[in-house]
Amino acid sequence: MEIVVCLKQVPAAGTVSIDPRTGALKRENQPGVVNREDLCALEEALLLKERLGGGVTVLSMGPPQAEMVLREALAMGADRAILLCDKAFAGSDTLATSHVLAQTIRKLGSFDLVLCGKQTSDGNTAQVGPELAEHLGLLQVTSVQRLEVFPGRAVAERASEAGLQWVETDLPAVITVTRSINVPRQASVQAVLTACREREVTVWKAGDLGIDAGSVGFLGSPTRMVAASQSAPQKRAGEMLAGTTQEVVHTLLKRLRQRQVI
Amino acid sequence: MQFKLTMEQEIIQKQAREFAQREIEPIAAQVDREGKIPADMTQKLVKAGFVGMLIPREYGGSEAGVVNLTLVMEQLSYPACHCFDAAGNNIVGRAIDQSGTEEQKRRYLPPLARGEAIGSYAFTEPGTGSDPKSLVTTARLEGDSWVINGIKRFHTAGHLDGPAIIFANVDGDKTTGFLVDKNVKGYTSSKPFELMVGRGLETVDTRFDDLRVPKDNLLLKVGDGFHLLFSIVDVGRLMIVSSAIALAQAALDESLKYAKERKRRGVPIAAMQAVQWLLAEMACRIEPARWSAYRVAWLVDQGQEVHKESAMLKLFASQMTTQVANMGMQVHGSYGLSKDFKIERIYRQAKMFELTEGTNEVQRSIVAGSLLMQ
Numbered sequence: 001m002e003i004v005v006c007l008k009q010v011p012a013a014g015t016v017s018i019d020p021r022t023g024a025l026k027r028e029n030q031p032g033v034v035n036r037e038d039l040c041a042l043e044e045a046l047l048l049k050e051r052l053g054g055g056v057t058v059l060s061m062g063p064p065q066a067e068m069v070l071r072e073a074l075a076m077g078a079d080r081a082i083l084l085c086d087k088a089f090a091g092s093d094t095l096a097t098s099h100v101l102a103q104t105i106r107k108l109g110s111f112d113l114v115l116c117g118k119q120t121s122d123g124n125t126a127q128v129g130p131e132l133a134e135h136l137g138l139l140q141v142t143s144v145q146r147l148e149v150f151p152g153r154a155v156a157e158r159a160s161e162a163g164l165q166w167v168e169t170d171l172p173a174v175i176t177v178t179r180s181i182n183v184p185r186q187a188s189v190q191a192v193l194t195a196c197r198e199r200e201v202t203v204w205k206a207g208d209l210g211i212d213a214g215s216v217g218f219l220g221s222p223t224r225m226v227a228a229s230q231s232a233p234q235k236r237a238g239e240m241l242a243g244t245t246q247e248v249v250h251t252l253l254k255r256l257r258q259r260q261v262i
Numbered sequence: 263m264q265f266k267l268t269m270e271q272e273i274i275q276k277q278a279r280e281f282a283q284r285e286i287e288p289i290a291a292q293v294d295r296e297g298k299i300p301a302d303m304t305q306k307l308v309k310a311g312f313v314g315m316l317i318p319r320e321y322g323g324s325e326a327g328v329v330n331l332t333l334v335m336e337q338l339s340y341p342a343c344h345c346f347d348a349a350g351n352n353i354v355g356r357a358i359d360q361s362g363t364e365e366q367k368r369r370y371l372p373p374l375a376r377g378e379a380i381g382s383y384a385f386t387e388p389g390t391g392s393d394p395k396s397l398v399t400t401a402r403l404e405g406d407s408w409v410i411n412g413i414k415r416f417h418t419a420g421h422l423d424g425p426a427i428i429f430a431n432v433d434g435d436k437t438t439g440f441l442v443d444k445n446v447k448g449y450t451s452s453k454p455f456e457l458m459v460g461r462g463l464e465t466v467d468t469r470f471d472d473l474r475v476p477k478d479n480l481l482l483k484v485g486d487g488f489h490l491l492f493s494i495v496d497v498g499r500l501m502i503v504s505s506a507i508a509l510a511q512a513a514l515d516e517s518l519k520y521a522k523e524r525k526r527r528g529v530p531i532a533a534m535q536a537v538q539w540l541l542a543e544m545a546c547r548i549e550p551a552r553w554s555a556y557r558v559a560w561l562v563d564q565g566q567e568v569h570k571e572s573a574m575l576k577l578f579a580s581q582m583t584t585q586v587a588n589m590g591m592q593v594h595g596s597y598g599l600s601k602d603f604k605i606e607r608i609y610r611q612a613k614m615f616e617l618t619e620g621t622n623e624v625q626r627s628i629v630a631g632s633l634l635m636q
Contacts, residue, residue, distance in 0.1 A: 033276070067269065068269050068272065068273065071269060071270075071273060072273055075273065186277055186280060186281065186310060187273075187277065188309065188310055188311035188324075189274055189277070189310065189311030189312060189315060189324050189326050189330070189334070190311050190319075190324040190326075191311070192270060192273050192274050192277065192311075193270065193324055193325075193326055195273075196268075196269060196270035196273065197270070
């Protein structure tokens with residue numbers, strides 16, 4: 001089974017700030033980490049590889065320092081890593097990004113499954129996975145929290161606002177996963193050293209993918225940032241419930257029902 | 263000159279940070295309270311690759327180097343809990359790799375890298391701290407064996423199975439390093455000391471009564487003990503410093519968090535200049551210690567001798583940590599005395615760094631001695 005996993009380097013939690021001039025996220029000199037749900041997608045791919053054989057190719061589009069997330073993926077067990085890095089890609093919105101990823105996957109040739117995280121912690125759009133499926137003309141299942149793969153098909157459990165759904169799909173398909181699907185493994189020091197010192201990360205530019213510079217980056221992105229602002233998380237005052245345990249539980253249930261939580 | 267971690271170093275640092283958050287932080291207060299390390303901790307550290315970082319690949323280690331180990335130790339120490347001994351096996355493994363025979367390397371390094379053996383080293387005795395001239399443990403050659411007699415004090419992990427490097431005098435004053443299998447006939451250890459700090463990582467007295475060690479278990483030559491000792495404690499000090507810096511950083515982070523939450527007349531105390539100055543002082547003192555530590559680690563990886571540099575670093579960084587922990591307590595006010603706050607544990611543990619691996623007075627003597635010899 002050949003699996004492609006898309007990874008994005010995002011700012012580490014608590015380090016995100018917005019450039020007041022451009023309204024864009026400030027990424028320079030920020031510690032970058034692999035987006036958590038992408039890491040879960042990689043873990044799922046590695047588990048499938050261990051069970052069914054085959055190979056895992058990881059892709060990341062980003063600046064040169066995004067190589068780090070690919071090295072981490074190699075240390076975890078990915079077989080091949082490709083960095084999509086070109087100044088022409090800078091400023092790409094989800095449509096342009098998914099176009100670049102789709103061109104890359106087409107160039108890779110045959111594959112059985114594309115796995116992505118449901119959404120990233122910086123953009124939070126959850127658009128790249130579905131757009132990638134549309135570009136490639138593939139079936140898609142999003143927000144998957146459990147996945148079973150069989151020859152030529154997959155059964156996925158997906159979480160939606162309405163409840164749980166079980167979806168069967170033919171392969172190849174694009175599947176986006178949530179963080180509840182698994183707990184990603186941690187690579188050992190030995191594996192990190194091997195990944196950094198001995199393994200190769202292929203770099204492809206727009207020209208390598210046959211992409212016209214006008215179809216990606218700022219030029220190829222219909223999304224326009226009108227304004228951006230940073231707000232501190234709102235803390236609400238808590239309420240201490242008083243009384244006996246029975247009274248407290250009764251009051252708590254009442255409040256939860258009032259707010260339609262249960 | 264490039265003041266930047268490499269990609270490899272950044273990833274290893276991140277792996278260690280995540281390991282500490284996942285495996286150590288949740289149990290830190292409990293280990294400190296009960297003094298017991300979870301039984302599976304060593305194997306978790308082994309699986310993550312933190313135990314054999316200074317052991318060559320051919321013997322099961324990763325040869326990650328001292329800079330990488332320094333980064334790992336710093337992250338693992340951040341929860342302020344001594345529930346690991348990643349440093350011991352690395353330091354003993356490095357000493358055996360650098361000073362041992364091929365036979366010794368084949369025998370001792372693989373189990374150290376796998377965490378099946380716990381390495382330790384012991385110089386201090388009841389009658390001597392860091393004064394090499396006062397060593398009274400002796401070793402005499404009888405046939406094919408060395409016969410060792412004496413007592414070692416504050417021998418960390420001295421009771422756990424594995425190799426120990428023991429320093430003893432041969433023919434009166436020829437201080438020599440021996441590789442000793444712990445817990446064999448003639449080797450006994452006391453109950454662990456009840457210490458104010460370092461609870462979890464146990465420290466014992468070990469006693470040698472006609473302990474017989476094969477003739478070949480010598481490290482280097484008779485009389486080369488100090489050369490061996492210095493190469494061990496220079497890296498040992500670096501490990502101590504890595505932990506000290508982590509503790510100071512934890513003190514700052516806890517203080518920042520507290521200062522933003524704690525209100526006085528409805529305003530967070532972080533708005534008060536008196537508190538801001540404390541926070542600024544703490545940050546300013548941590549930064550140079552951290553970069554000095556990375557530099558000394560880099561020098562070791564370049565194969566340079568760092569006896570003076572590691573003493574300077576340990577003196578500076580350990581003082582910095584007690585000062586920063588003290589400032590953290592001031593930020594916390596009386597709440598800092600409560601065990602419900604991490605700063606209490608940090609403050610209590612901070613003192614250790616000024617005392618272990620040679621007191622700071624010893625570090626001053628080393629630095630002064632080096633200056634006067636130049």
